[in-house]
Amino acid sequence: MKQTVLIVGLGLIGGSLAMNVSKKENVHVIGIDQDPETISMARKQGVIHSTSHDFSDAVKQADVCVLATPISITIQYLKQLESIELSKSLLVTDVSSVKNNVLEAANNLSHSKVSFVGGHPMAGSHKQGYTAAKPHLFENAIYVLTPSLHASVHEAERLKDLFSETEARFLTFSTKEHDEMTAVISHFPHLIASSLVHQAKQWQETHPYIEQLAAGGFKDITRIASSNPKLWQDIFFQNRNLLISMLDDWMKEMGKVKDFLQNEESERTYKYLLDAKHYRDGLPVRDRGAIPAFYDIYVDIHDQPGAIYHVIGLLADEEISIKNIQILEIREGITGVLRISFAESDEQWKSKKVLEAHQYEVMVQQ
Numbered sequence: 001m002k003q004t005v006l007i008v009g010l011g012l013i014g015g016s017l018a019m020n021v022s023k024k025e026n027v028h029v030i031g032i033d034q035d036p037e038t039i040s041m042a043r044k045q046g047v048i049h050s051t052s053h054d055f056s057d058a059v060k061q062a063d064v065c066v067l068a069t070p071i072s073i074t075i076q077y078l079k080q081l082e083s084i085e086l087s088k089s090l091l092v093t094d095v096s097s098v099k100n101n102v103l104e105a106a107n108n109l110s111h112s113k114v115s116f117v118g119g120h121p122m123a124g125s126h127k128q129g130y131t132a133a134k135p136h137l138f139e140n141a142i143y144v145l146t147p148s149l150h151a152s153v154h155e156a157e158r159l160k161d162l163f164s165e166t167e168a169r170f171l172t173f174s175t176k177e178h179d180e181m182t183a184v185i186s187h188f189p190h191l192i193a194s195s196l197v198h199q200a201k202q203w204q205e206t207h208p209y210i211e212q213l214a215a216g217g218f219k220d221i222t223r224i225a226s227s228n229p230k231l232w233q234d235i236f237f238q239n240r241n242l243l244i245s246m247l248d249d250w251m252k253e254m255g256k257v258k259d260f261l262q263n264e265e266s267e268r269t270y271k272y273l274l275d276a277k278h279y280r281d282g283l284p285v286r287d288r289g290a291i292p293a294f295y296d297i298y299v300d301i302h303d304q305p306g307a308i309y310h311v312i313g314l315l316a317d318e319e320i321s322i323k324n325i326q327i328l329e330i331r332e333g334i335t336g337v338l339r340i341s342f343a344e345s346d347e348q349w350k351s352k353k354v355l356e357a358h359q360y361e362v363m364v365q366q
């Protein structure tokens, strides 16, 4: 049976989801975005089949609605649903990084035709907008579902089926569990990354060479500070209470480390670093199934003669051995993506470094 899927917000996340949903048979994708340029690119590339200037009109045609806008706007759209007259049932989901206020709005809906299952694909980028969207963005990533009070298991299953092309792995959590865990592994680290950049900026006033010295370590730990500040302002305020309490814990923890240093407690300092290393080293890297595991990178290339040859040549010059290479996406005039697989993790990271040194954009599959 043909399904009509409305995706509101075709930026990094909504655009990437649309690229997957539109691959499915019997799905008609309606896209809405406030930016006309975004709509025009998505239509040209066949990522959406039609568009609308009116949310209510589009919702009336849809079987599923995906809200992929900034969180506070997603909440406004959810509230609007209450007063829209629908002739058929509508399954609504979102992609918001913080869930408490979204789920509160969804639980408050008393529309008999609307059910809501929250969603959060745990993959992204510091980049924004449709031009940063990629069909493989969610491959192997965790996709968290947070059903509202009125949703059934069947509705969560429908979403998993709709997003099956993403190859994400679905997990269901309560809103509270979700917001606590994402505060720890995403929102708070973002705040610390921004604070480290501020510290460097202040030191640069008296040490002008700081920016030249900022190498691998500083760049790795602060990459996310280059994200869209408007989006993260929203995330911080949606998860404000948890961030405040985590800041208190962090300052206590830093006080402890300060004591180690002031009291010259080298053993305890060593143990602090060792415990962190053990936990970090033990984080799951990737799934190893029956098929031999490869270590993949994704490289953005432009649609021009010799583009693939150039990438392979750079790796060959460094004697890096490639196990597999796949062209994921090349359409005339737009960027394509190469997936290159290696047998060893070291080769994967070395390739990233080599290609980035030649201005390629590289994503490592972890």
Ligand SMILES: NC(=O)c1ccc[n+]([C@@H]2O[C@H](COP(=O)([O-])OP(=O)(O)OC[C@H]3O[C@@H](n4cnc5c(N)ncnc54)[C@H](O)[C@@H]3O)[C@@H](O)[C@H]2O)c1
Binding pocket: 008, 009, 010, 011, 012, 013, 014, 032, 033, 034, 035, 038, 068, 069, 070, 071, 073, 074, 095, 096, 097, 098, 120, 121, 122, 123, 124, 125, 126, 127, 128, 129, 130, 228, 231, 235
């Ligand atoms: N960036 C990430 O890494 C990431 C990861 C997972 C989830 N999320 C969540 O995804 C959502 C979107 O983030 P993003 O990174 O895709 O942002 P983005 O800026 O790339 O995309 C947002 C899109 O929404 C459109 N938009 C804004 N207001 C609108 C409105 N009123 N009506 C219609 N369209 C509107 C914008 O034009 C843009 O195309 C956020 O809720 C965020 O919490 C982000």
Ligand SMILES: O=C(O)C(=O)C[C@]1(C(=O)O)C=C[C@@H](O)C=C1
Binding pocket: 096, 097, 121, 122, 123, 124, 125, 126, 127, 185, 186, 187, 224, 227
């Ligand atoms: O990789 C990045 O740049 C991200 O910030 C992605 C990231 C994360 O913190 O892991 C950011 C926000 C999302 O809600 C989910 C994923």
